[in-house]
Amino acid sequence: MPSIISVNNLNKHFKIYKHHRGITGPLRNLATRKATTIKAVNGINFEIETGELVGYLGPNGAGKSTTIKMLTGLLVPTSGEIKVNGRIPWKSRKEHVSEIGAVFGQRTTLWWDLPVIESLDLLQYIYKIPPEIFQNNLDEFREMLELDPFLNTPVRALSLGQRMRADICAALLHNPKLLFLDEPTIGLDVVAKERIRRFIQHINQQRSTTVLLTTHDLLDVEKLCKRVMIIDHGELVYDGKLELLRERFGGKRKLIVDFIEEYDQISIEGAIIAEREGSRITFHFTPHDITASELINQLSSRYRIRDLEVREPDIETTIRRIYEERLLE
Amino acid sequence: MVDMWYTLNIYRRLISISIRGQLQYRVSFVFDILATALITALGFGTIALVLQRFDNIAGWTVYEIAFLFGMAETAFGIMDMIFSGFDPPYFGRRVRLGSFDQLLLRPVNLIAQVLGSEFVLRRLGRIIQGSIILIISISNLEIQWTTVKILMLPVVFVSLVIFFGGLFIVGAALSFWTIESLEAVNIFTYGGTEMMQYPMDIYPNLMRAFFTYILPAIFLLYYPALYILDKPDPLGMPPFSPFLAPFVAVIVFTLALVFWNYGLRFYQSSGT
Numbered sequence: 001m002p003s004i005i006s007v008n009n010l011n012k013h014f015k016i017y018k019h020h021r022g023i024t025g026p027l028r029n030l031a032t033r034k035a036t037t038i039k040a041v042n043g044i045n046f047e048i049e050t051g052e053l054v055g056y057l058g059p060n061g062a063g064k065s066t067t068i069k070m071l072t073g074l075l076v077p078t079s080g081e082i083k084v085n086g087r088i089p090w091k092s093r094k095e096h097v098s099e100i101g102a103v104f105g106q107r108t109t110l111w112w113d114l115p116v117i118e119s120l121d122l123l124q125y126i127y128k129i130p131p132e133i134f135q136n137n138l139d140e141f142r143e144m145l146e147l148d149p150f151l152n153t154p155v156r157a158l159s160l161g162q163r164m165r166a167d168i169c170a171a172l173l174h175n176p177k178l179l180f181l182d183e184p185t186i187g188l189d190v191v192a193k194e195r196i197r198r199f200i201q202h203i204n205q206q207r208s209t210t211v212l213l214t215t216h217d218l219l220d221v222e223k224l225c226k227r228v229m230i231i232d233h234g235e236l237v238y239d240g241k242l243e244l245l246r247e248r249f250g251g252k253r254k255l256i257v258d259f260i261e262e263y264d265q266i267s268i269e270g271a272i273i274a275e276r277e278g279s280r281i282t283f284h285f286t287p288h289d290i291t292a293s294e295l296i297n298q299l300s301s302r303y304r305i306r307d308l309e310v311r312e313p314d315i316e317t318t319i320r321r322i323y324e325e326r327l328l329e
Numbered sequence: 330m331v332d333m334w335y336t337l338n339i340y341r342r343l344i345s346i347s348i349r350g351q352l353q354y355r356v357s358f359v360f361d362i363l364a365t366a367l368i369t370a371l372g373f374g375t376i377a378l379v380l381q382r383f384d385n386i387a388g389w390t391v392y393e394i395a396f397l398f399g400m401a402e403t404a405f406g407i408m409d410m411i412f413s414g415f416d417p418p419y420f421g422r423r424v425r426l427g428s429f430d431q432l433l434l435r436p437v438n439l440i441a442q443v444l445g446s447e448f449v450l451r452r453l454g455r456i457i458q459g460s461i462i463l464i465i466s467i468s469n470l471e472i473q474w475t476t477v478k479i480l481m482l483p484v485v486f487v488s489l490v491i492f493f494g495g496l497f498i499v500g501a502a503l504s505f506w507t508i509e510s511l512e513a514v515n516i517f518t519y520g521g522t523e524m525m526q527y528p529m530d531i532y533p534n535l536m537r538a539f540f541t542y543i544l545p546a547i548f549l550l551y552y553p554a555l556y557i558l559d560k561p562d563p564l565g566m567p568p569f570s571p572f573l574a575p576f577v578a579v580i581v582f583t584l585a586l587v588f589w590n591y592g593l594r595f596y597q598s599s600g601t
Contacts, residue, residue: 014597052519069430072433074433074596075597076593076594083500093433094437095436097434107428108432109434113346113349114346122342125339125342126435128335132535159400
């Protein structure tokens, strides 16, 4: 598979000027321009292949949005190389943006005063979308995203969830090869989040649209992404399978067992008893020491079990550990 | 050609969105126009009062000044309406809030999109007021009309619009470098028009030199006006000076576009 995005030693540095206060402030700002350089993105490399759905994670201010803005052609890199669809985004802006879709959760790309359907009509003209394709896409998205109740409502009057659905629809009408989603579920309720996740998955699987997704909601990642990239302080600290991340940093898995009777003495090599509540015992274990099936086998051969449940370490805890303890350095 | 037609069409659609939005609030719209007209009228009223006392400013009568004033006001008003999207305070706010991003994400010429993003109809107040003053001036001046003068008037007018537009684009482009608002930019945009409403010979040498050699505003209105009104040139510039307006306007506008494109590379977007 050829790479649809390739990023090579990418840097984006911002200069922040110290601001003076008061009436003479602006004048002094001009006179004494003391700049501190912020390395928002600092020498990152990655490749994304056609059809991938990649989660791009990192704490606030880590450089996620800056990266996305360079990939979408909004920002010009300080140095380094970006190729998307074989183009340098900011150099051939018009050609580049006609083949991508982008949704920035924080703000709409639609026209504030226009009813949703008129915004979409205007986009058909702007992206020169052939009528059949436009109609097919619109029919499909209307149904999946349930746009009908507010299709004639001006964008300014939409709820956050409705606006987000309208924005996602708008970003995909022209069949982009690549979809950038910056916080597409931010501020939404559980039902709305789930609907958007299902839709993203559908687009990725049915149309092999490549998706790069930033999010703070780790459930998004867990449900959607096989591969994650983690950026922190402008540097890419992890790029690989979500599974591996969990294995390496996830800490312990849990096995919760309901025994038919209370046993005083239970010991299994490789598993620790973490909690005991009557006949229910919670074991902690790492796959390195003992696999889940071995553990269950040993338990069931020696004791009488009513019910059991294996719990994976959740990704949220995993990633928080990485941010906080800076495990990847 | 096809591409240009497409861009123009999008521009037309964007403008109609902006206008439809403004017409939703009819009462406020009418009041806006009245207020703008009143402000412009007060501006000229002040000069007229001063002139009644002194009869002339540097040898320019009230109607001659009214000619400069009317031309500058009307042209600026029209520019201010067409280039509303580039209005530096407005555009600066857009850059700070990050809503400029959405224009960059669409596969359409950026200049057309910025022009299309705003079309402030209430500037009509300034335009109406300016043109009334211009008409009063011309009908009282007894200008010796020649073919050249008749052709010159619209050319100078359009040149002024283009020139002011260039200043707006430069002002807007400055916001790519700084996240704070730059009130200083208004000295050149709004201040530029104010300055052109008076005969150039009243200004100190240094300032006149600036508006001759650095920002050659002097050729846009003052020299054409000298020619149309058959007034002698007190500054002793070459005899072709009254005819430079369209060239100066096109050069300034082109440089403004170059500056804009350069500035775009420094656009930082906003957080998140």
